[in-house]
Amino acid sequence: MFLKKRPILFAVFIIILFSWMTYQSLHGPSRFFNFLLTPINLVQKAGYNVYDGARGIIQDYIFLVGVREENKKLKAHIARLESEKNSCIEATYENTNLKKLLGLKDNKTIYVTSATVIARDQTNWFNSVFIDKGSSDGIKNDMAVITPTGVIGRVYKVFANSARVILISDVNSSIAVRFQGSRLEGIIQGANTGLQLKYIPQDTDAKLNDILITSGMDDIYPKGIPVGYITRIIKKGSGLFQYIEVTPFQNLSSIEHVVIVVPSLMAINRGR
Amino acid sequence: MITLWLLALFLVIAFQGSIRAFGTIPDITILMVYAYGIRNGELPGMTFGAAAGLLLDISSGNLIGPNLLGKAIAGFISGSLRRRVFQWNMLLNFILITAITAVDSTVVYLCLINFLNFPASFYTFINPIAFQSILTGALGFLISPLILRGLKEGLKTR
Numbered sequence A: 001m002f003l004k005k006r007p008i009l010f011a012v013f014i015i016i017l018f019s020w021m022t023y024q025s026l027h028g029p030s031r032f033f034n035f036l037l038t039p040i041n042l043v044q045k046a047g048y049n050v051y052d053g054a055r056g057i058i059q060d061y062i063f064l065v066g067v068r069e070e071n072k073k074l075k076a077h078i079a080r081l082e083s084e085k086n087s088c089i090e091a092t093y094e095n096t097n098l099k100k101l102l103g104l105k106d107n108k109t110i111y112v113t114s115a116t117v118i119a120r121d122q123t124n125w126f127n128s129v130f131i132d133k134g135s136s137d138g139i140k141n142d143m144a145v146i147t148p149t150g151v152i153g154r155v156y157k158v159f160a161n162s163a164r165v166i167l168i169s170d171v172n173s174s175i176a177v178r179f180q181g182s183r184l185e186g187i188i189q190g191a192n193t194g195l196q197l198k199y200i201p202q203d204t205d206a207k208l209n210d211i212l213i214t215s216g217m218d219d220i221y222p223k224g225i226p227v228g229y230i231t232r233i234i235k236k237g238s239g240l241f242q243y244i245e246v247t248p249f250q251n252l253s254s255i256e257h258v259v260i261v262v263p264s265l266m267a268i269n270r271g272r
Numbered sequence B: 001m002i003t004l005w006l007l008a009l010f011l012v013i014a015f016q017g018s019i020r021a022f023g024t025i026p027d028i029t030i031l032m033v034y035a036y037g038i039r040n041g042e043l044p045g046m047t048f049g050a051a052a053g054l055l056l057d058i059s060s061g062n063l064i065g066p067n068l069l070g071k072a073i074a075g076f077i078s079g080s081l082r083r084r085v086f087q088w089n090m091l092l093n094f095i096l097i098t099a100i101t102a103v104d105s106t107v108v109y110l111c112l113i114n115f116l117n118f119p120a121s122f123y124t125f126i127n128p129i130a131f132q133s134i135l136t137g138a139l140g141f142l143i144s145p146l147i148l149r150g151l152k153e154g155l156k157t158r
Helices: A002-027 A036-062 A067-102 A265-270 B002-016 B028-040 B040-058 B066-081 B091-114 B122-157
Strands: A112-119 A128-131 A142-148 A152-159 A162-168 A174-179 A187-190 A194-200 A213-214 A226-234 A243-248 A255-260
Touching: A002 B040, A002 B066, A002 B091, A036 A112, A036 B002, A128 A152, A152 B091, A187 B091, A194 A226, B002 B028, B002 B040, B028 B040, B028 B091, B028 B122, B040 B066, B066 B091, B091 B122
Parallel strands: none
Antiparallel strands: A112 A128, A112 A255, A128 A162, A142 A152, A142 A255, A152 A162, A174 A187, A174 A213, A187 A194, A194 A243, A213 A226, A226 A243
């Protein structure tokens, strides 16, 4: 008798769950279980720290092979960067003077806070990380999250003491970008495993290793932050646009500390 | 005993996101659901799967339900296998876990596009789903002792 009841119970369970999900899709995700998020985050943070520590040991001691060679290369790289830095300083002075002459406003990024990554998404469906700062630290939805290397994503959901950051590689993510050289604009969309640059016409001269920076047109990411570089271009015969793959400057699987910024004071007030 | 299983589940969920192989997160949670279902039958398997899915849904900070449903179905199927598998071996274990992971992922994907307007096409996710299923299936050998014990107990109750 009980054996026959099992499929019925199973069916009832599915019907209840479907009704609940329908309700959530209409009225927003349930907050009923949010009280469990803090202990889960704490355990995740501990887990992440253990993993990070173990990875650090492996990287520090096992991958020491080849460090000398890498050191030589880096020294040569530093020398080249030093020379480039000097040219940049010159260009900045020149730029400041020209802006003054043109009477343009200085486009400054506003710093909100810095945070540490405490956990990663547990599934393959979303590319997101959790940070240890939340609404109590002034974080609001749609604030940009960056590292010194480049953009990593935007704040997607804010809790009292933590926030979920959706990474630029997530399918729900898109950024307005511009080629650093040609100044041509496009949109980078997440493609789960990487990034895709969209709406670049077939006749546009995009090259491998071209650098893309934020254009500021989306009003989420401040202007001029490095995003990534082009690693693959496919020009299809009949399509309007090129298929372009982009690799982010920041390795999205090894993010530790991040900075939350907004493009303007208006954006701080606009955040939810 | 159930406390130990729940504690292990909590730890697995804490660590799972940090473990990546070839860019994919192996679904260790489903290994636990599968093992629990085989050891305890349909309804306990479904309940344990639902608990695992609920924790995953809460930790994602999103819609509560997709993982809950997927893992509950996986637990129910695993529980029903307890009375149906006659000759268990490693290959069968691999095939069953791969299939159950694929079912779970498909259920989650369908829930996300229906209830969360998930913007990605199935094509975007077919490769990760397939790869994750095979990877999880391959990791199935880790739980072989648990499965063997569960099947022996299942034979007694048949």
